[in-house]
Every structure is written in C-alpha cells, then in structure tokens.
Amino acid sequence: MSLTLPRRSRARTAALLALVLLAAPACADGGPAAGSGGTVKIGLLASLSGTYQSVGKDIRDGFQLYLSGHDGKLGGRTVELVVADEGNGAATAVPAATKLLKQDRVVALTGIVGGGSVAAVYPLLNETKVPFVGSNGRPELKDVSRVWHTSYLSDEPGEAIAAHVREDVKGSVYAIGPDYQGGWDELRGFTEAFAAAGGKLANPDGKTTFTPFPATTNFTPYFARIKASGANAVYTFYAGGAAVDFVKQYAQSEIKDVPLYAAGFLTEGGVLDAQGDAARDIYSVLNYSPDLDNAQNREFVAAWKAEHDGSPTTYAMASYDAAAVLDRAIAAAGDDATPEKINAAIGQLGQIASPRGTWQFSPTTHAPVQKWYLRQVRQDGRALSNTVVGDLATVGG
Numbered sequence: 001m002s003l004t005l006p007r008r009s010r011a012r013t014a015a016l017l018a019l020v021l022l023a024a025p026a027c028a029d030g031g032p033a034a035g036s037g038g039t040v041k042i043g044l045l046a047s048l049s050g051t052y053q054s055v056g057k058d059i060r061d062g063f064q065l066y067l068s069g070h071d072g073k074l075g076g077r078t079v080e081l082v083v084a085d086e087g088n089g090a091a092t093a094v095p096a097a098t099k100l101l102k103q104d105r106v107v108a109l110t111g112i113v114g115g116g117s118v119a120a121v122y123p124l125l126n127e128t129k130v131p132f133v134g135s136n137g138r139p140e141l142k143d144v145s146r147v148w149h150t151s152y153l154s155d156e157p158g159e160a161i162a163a164h165v166r167e168d169v170k171g172s173v174y175a176i177g178p179d180y181q182g183g184w185d186e187l188r189g190f191t192e193a194f195a196a197a198g199g200k201l202a203n204p205d206g207k208t209t210f211t212p213f214p215a216t217t218n219f220t221p222y223f224a225r226i227k228a229s230g231a232n233a234v235y236t237f238y239a240g241g242a243a244v245d246f247v248k249q250y251a252q253s254e255i256k257d258v259p260l261y262a263a264g265f266l267t268e269g270g271v272l273d274a275q276g277d278a279a280r281d282i283y284s285v286l287n288y289s290p291d292l293d294n295a296q297n298r299e300f301v302a303a304w305k306a307e308h309d310g311s312p313t314t315y316a317m318a319s320y321d322a323a324a325v326l327d328r329a330i331a332a333a334g335d336d337a338t339p340e341k342i343n344a345a346i347g348q349l350g351q352i353a354s355p356r357g358t359w360q361f362s363p364t365t366h367a368p369v370q371k372w373y374l375r376q377v378r379q380d381g382r383a384l385s386n387t388v389v390g391d392l393a394t395v396g397g
Contacts, residue, residue: 040077040330040337043084043106045097045121047113050088051214052240054270055113055315059135062316063110065303066323074323075330075337082106086113088214089180090120097121101128107339108133110322113315115139115154116181122147131343133326135319139185144366146343150325151318152287153367154182157263158190158235160372160393161285163197165190165261171232172202173261176222178238179210186237186263194235202231217245223253234258239265244274251278259283267377267386269313279377279384287370288314288356289388291380297355311385317355325349362396369396 044063047056060083072079082104084096093112100106101124109125110133112118118138125132131146137154141147165173175191177183187208191201203209211222226234234255238246243266250260264286267279290301290311300320304312312320325346330337332345351360359370374390 038077039080040074041080041082041104041106042074042326043082043097043100043104043109044111045084045086045093045100045109045117046111047087048083048085050092051242052088052113054240055136055313056086056111058269058313058315059111059113059319061308062135062312062319063323065300065307065316066320066327068307069303070323070327074327075333077330077337086111086117089114089116093117094120094124097124101125101130106130107337108326108342110326111135111319114180114182115185118147119181128339130339131346133322133346135322136315137182137185138367139181147366148325148346148361149367150321151314151368152370153365154185155189155192156367156395157265157285157287157372158186158188158237159193160395161235161261161263161374162190162193162199164285164374164390164392165233165235166194166197166199169199169233169259172200172230173233173235174202174226174229174231175208176226176234176236177208177210178213178216178242180213182239183210183213183237187235190235190237190263202226202229204229214242216242219246219249220253223250223255226258227255231255231258233261235261236266237263239268240271243267243271247271247275247282248278261285264314264375264386267375269315270310272377272384272386273310276384280379282377283389284375284377284386285372285392286314286375286386287368287372288317289373289375289386291385291388292356292373294355294357296353300355312355314356321352321354321356324352324354365396367396370394 046059084100086093108131112134113136115137125146134149136151138149175187177187260282262284264284267282267284329342329345333341351358359368362369371394372392373388374392375386376389377384378387
C-alpha cells in the first residue's frame with residue numbers, strides 16, 4: 001500500500017577515531033570558533049551510557065563512518081569531533097550540551113537520542129546561535145530556525161503506518177507505550193492518524209496506556225489488560241532494553257497470537273539480536289532498512305560491515321546523513337564557516353542522496369520529507385532481519 005499524507009501545519013563513535021587536532025581559535029567575542037586555519041569543530045551529543053546506549057553508539061559510529069570515508073574532513077576542512085554523553089535524558093544532556101556549546105565552542109551540534117533531551121537543549125541553541133543537525137527523534141518546537149533533523153519527527157512513524165493498520169486489522173487495536181516525551185509523541189502520531197482513518201482503539205478509555213519509564217520491566221500485567229480488552233491487534237513503541245523486555249515477554253504471554261505492529265525501533269539493531277525468535281513476524285514502520293536497493297545504500301552497508309558486526313541501523317544512517325548535510329553546508333559556507341553561515345547553507349541544500357532514498361528538508365519543519373517502509377521480522381539466511389515488505393506513506397512538508 002502506498003499513499004501520501006498531508007502534513008499538519010506545525011513548526012515541529014569512545015569514537016572509532018578521536019580526530020583530536022588543533023582546535024579552531026575562539027572568536028574575539030567569545031562565541032563559537034569559526035573553523036579558521038583549515039579546521040572545524042563539531043559537537044556530537046549521544047547516549048553513550050544508560051537505557052539507549054546502543055542507539056547512541058550507532059549515532060556516534062554513523063557520523064564517524066562518514067568522516068572516515070572522507071579523510072576526516074567536512075566541507076574540505078579537517079574535523080575535530082568533540083563527543084559527549086547525553087546519558088538517559090535532560091538531566092545529563094543539558095550540562096554536556098552546555099560544555100560543547102559554551103566551552104568547546106563548536107560551530108554545529110549533532111546527535112541527541114531523546115526527544116526530551118532535544119527540548120531541554122533547545123534554549124541553549126537559541127542562546128548560542130549554533131545550528132543543530134539532529135539524528136534521532138524530535139518533538140514539536142516553537143522555533144526551528146536553527147534546528148534541523150535528518151531522521152524524523154517523533155509522531156511520524158505512527159502517522160505513516162496508521163492507515164495500513166486500519167486496513168489490515170479487522171477490529172480494534174490496543175495502543176501502549178512508555179510514559180515520557182518520546183512515547184507520548186510516538187503514540188499520538190499513531191492514535192490520531194488511526195482515528196482519522198476510522199480506526200477504533202481497544203483501550204477501555206479510548207486512550208493510549210502509558211507504562212512508567214524506565215521503571216517498567218515486567219509487562220505481564222499490561223498483557224492481561226490487553227487480553228481483557230478483546231483487541232484484535234496491538235500497536236506500540238519501545239526502544240533499547242525496554243523493547244527487549246516487551247518483545248520477549250509478549251512472545252510468552254497470553255496474547256502471543258495477537259498481531260503486533262510497532263514503530264521500527266522496537267526491533268531495530270542490536271535489540272533484534274537480543275530478542276531472537278520472540279521478534280519473529282512483528283510488523284514495523286521505519287524510514288530505513290539495510291536491504292533497500294540503491295547505490296548509496298549498497299555503499300553505506302558495505303562500509304559499515306567492513307567496520308562493524310551486523311547491519312547498520314536507522315540511527316547510524318541518520319547520523320551518516322547528518323555528516324553529509326554538514327559536509328555540503330560547510331563547503332557552501334565558504335572561507336569563514338561560522339555557525340550562521342552553516343545554518344543558512346543547510347536551508348539551501350535541496351535534495352539529498354541517502355541510503356534511505358532521496359529526501360529533502362521540509363521548509364516548515366526542517367525534518368525530512370521522506371518515504372516510510374513497512375517491515376516484517378523474517379528469516380534472512382542464518383539470522384532474523386527487518387525485511388521491507390511494502391511502501392507506506394511519504395510524510396513531511
């Protein structure tokens with residue numbers, strides 16, 4: 001099934017190589033260094049500890065992979081990549097971002113795993129006037145003039161798959177997810193689009209069931225609620241360790257035969273290896289799969305596999321694309337690659353050739369206008385894989 005959904009109006013790797021070179025001198029006014037002397041300093045903030053450590057490492061490694069394939073340069077300038085740990089959320093993300101932006105004086109910031117972390121760091125971006133090229137989910141923000149994302153807005157996965165679930169499931173669907181910013185956004189995207197398509201939630205109050213995060217590790221009581229609701233299918237979003245717990249317990253529960261649909265992060269990357277056969281047959285929606293057949297993806301997957309075990313994830317791909325965006329923008333900024341000039345150049349990039357397929361930034365949301373794919377966990381040789389089984393919506397604009 002393929003369709004295009006109109007956007008609602010709203011402003012919305014340790015590194016593999018440290019690349020520690022001479023830092024660009026600070027500006028006379030104490031602002032971000034302009035990257036003079038042939039160098040440019042980029043800050044990368046990602047969860048290198050905590051619940052989403054695997055996601056953060058993929059973000060770090062995806063950016064580093066692009067650098068490694070381009071002689072450690074972006075826009076013709078040698079990069080000093082300053083990596084910091086986002087941890088589990090805003091409490092650790094804000095001080096780490098403060099150091100990158102105010103002490104290290106990077107000319108651009110990238111990464112960030114959590115939507116809540118993005119929201120918390122957002123005021124610092126406005127204060128320091130440094131562009132942010134994020135590579136994971138993002139909540140709605142009032143002003144995105146210096147905020148760009150190469151991944152997605154947090155409500156888009158659910159929005160992209162909702163009509164398909166409505167068509168595929170004969171009956172009601174139970175919505176469940178984690179009680180924090182990312183979970184709220186991910187489930188809202190699904191439930192609103194599902195209702196607009198004529199779908200009915202099985203949740204007794206007609207609202208998503210949210211589980212305490214990160215405290216919930218036993219989902220059995222929630223599965224009992226789902227069974228009692230008479231749901232014909234389940235839609236969910238979990239990632240990291242919570243995704244492993246949810247999927248393994250689901251496969252052993254009294255609702256194991258109820259079809260499970262999810263935002264693709266439920267079975268993405270290393271969590272699929274940890275889930276094993278418990279994940280078999282799960283349907284998910286995502287903007288990327290390593291089996292996509294295009295020249296950029298073949299090159300990306302080959303380069304990734306030469307450095308890592310397994311296939312690349314959407315997290316690594318989006319961070320690789322963030323490096324590609326900064327590469328072109330820094331080159332376009334010219335001899336004086338200031339944050340302001342880099343930011344302006346990003347807005348003029350147009351179409352971007354990517355492992356996911358060609359995409360471009362929406363002029364209103366500064367997130368990708370991109371195709372989403374329906375995937376199913378299937379056997380691929382000796383391993384399980386998220387195999388693309390169809391096209392879903394093109395979302396953005």
